[in-house]
Amino acid sequence: MERRLYRSQQDKRLFGICGGIAQFLNIDSTLVRVGVVILTVCTGVPILIYLLLAMIMPKEPRWSDAADGYDIYERPYKSQPQARMSDLDSEIDRLEKRALVQEVQRLRTELGKYKNV
Structure with a gap:
């Protein structure tokens, strides 16, 4: 090799x-x-x-x-599992933030529906 x-x-x-x-x-x-x-x-x-x-x-x-x-x-x-875990942690954090933003947007639209009723 x-x-x-x-x-x-x-x-x-x-x-x-x-x-x-x-x-x-x-x-x-x-x-x-x-x-x-x-x-x-x-x-x-x-x-x-x-x-x-x-x-x-x-x-x-x-x-x-x-x-x-x-x-x-x-x-x-090797120390690679540690690096992989930090990559995984950052990816999980990114997905959690994205899900939170989507949830806030959904709640805003629902609240907007009730205010306009």
Whole structure:
């Protein structure tokens, strides 16, 4: 299976560059971040490389975790269920607000009918 370098959607602080590199190399993203900080303090060059990568590297596609080479029962635990739950929570909030607006509109029309009687 072909491995590609993407900006991480789940493990990111600024643009997801360090998280994507860590995911590509199968190491902890904290190690990549510490390495970038140390190199930046010593040389200053990683800042330019980081900004260049932020413009060049594509974002990780949403479906990438489904095609990561693991069977659905063998997939290791990641923080993705947490991200999925927050997406689900925001979608539920949006639907609740929409339903509330529709209910208010329905009540206004009903009230309008009684006032005009």
